[in-house]
Amino acid sequence: MERVLAEPGPCQGRHVTITESWAWIDRWLSQHAPTTYAVLAPPATDAELSAAQQVVEFPPELIESLRCHNGLTTWANLLPEAQPSSCAEIAANWQLRMDLAEEYDSFAAGYWHPTWIPWADSDGDLQVIDLHRARLGMAYHDGTGDFTNAYPSLASYLESVVESLHTGTGINNWYPYLTPHHELWWDQGPDRQFVNNEPLVRVPTSAQ
Numbered sequence: 001m002e003r004v005l006a007e008p009g010p011c012q013g014r015h016v017t018i019t020e021s022w023a024w025i026d027r028w029l030s031q032h033a034p035t036t037y038a039v040l041a042p043p044a045t046d047a048e049l050s051a052a053q054q055v056v057e058f059p060p061e062l063i064e065s066l067r068c069h070n071g072l073t074t075w076a077n078l079l080p081e082a083q084p085s086s087c088a089e090i091a092a093n094w095q096l097r098m099d100l101a102e103e104y105d106s107f108a109a110g111y112w113h114p115t116w117i118p119w120a121d122s123d124g125d126l127q128v129i130d131l132h133r134a135r136l137g138m139a140y141h142d143g144t145g146d147f148t149n150a151y152p153s154l155a156s157y158l159e160s161v162v163e164s165l166h167t168g169t170g171i172n173n174w175y176p177y178l179t180p181h182h183e184l185w186w187d188q189g190p191d192r193q194f195v196n197n198e199p200l201v202r203v204p205t206s207a208q
Contacts, residue, residue: 028165072086
């Protein structure tokens with residue numbers, strides 16, 4: 001669950017845990033995007049974790065993340081690609097994909113695999129932790145699993161988010177912006193200027 005960041009940033013040169021990454025993201029949001037910070041859910045309780053794991057067992061790094069935030073209280077563009085789910089949502093999404101894969105006999109086609117744990121959701125496109133091959137990728141609702149730009153772990157992905165917020169650089173062509181409503185907004189491309197007819201401002205390299 002730990003590695004050393006190779007790129008310059010707030011955690012350079014030391015081991016970084018998921019808890020530390022979330023703590024840095026929390027601090028950054030509270031200073032620069034308080035509207036987004038306000039929708040972070042509190043930590044998952046033992047009862048919530050236990051109930052969800054009656055459906056599917058969570059890996060330790062996912063439990064560590066859920067003990068920081070049990071998803072979001074309402075939708076927000078908090079992370080690139082997909083937004084973190086709660087314990088109950090993870091269990092429900094995993095069971096739904098299992099049922100669909102069994103119904104349409106699509107396991108072999110790469111639509112779903114029982115060892116994929118859907119930690120984050122983007123309108124049905126799930127960001128999954130692949131326990132079998134130790135990687136983080138996407139499982140699209142109308143396609144197959146995509147690990148083209150896979151991360152080796154959830155920890156490394158969250159560290160990349162920290163680095164991106166610190167430096168203003170992108171993650172798989174997703175870049176951090178701020179809206180007039182003090183929200184964090186991730187969008188593709190480094191030169192987006194508007195979303196929903198409202199101006200976007202690129203997160204500067206000086207935002208720490």
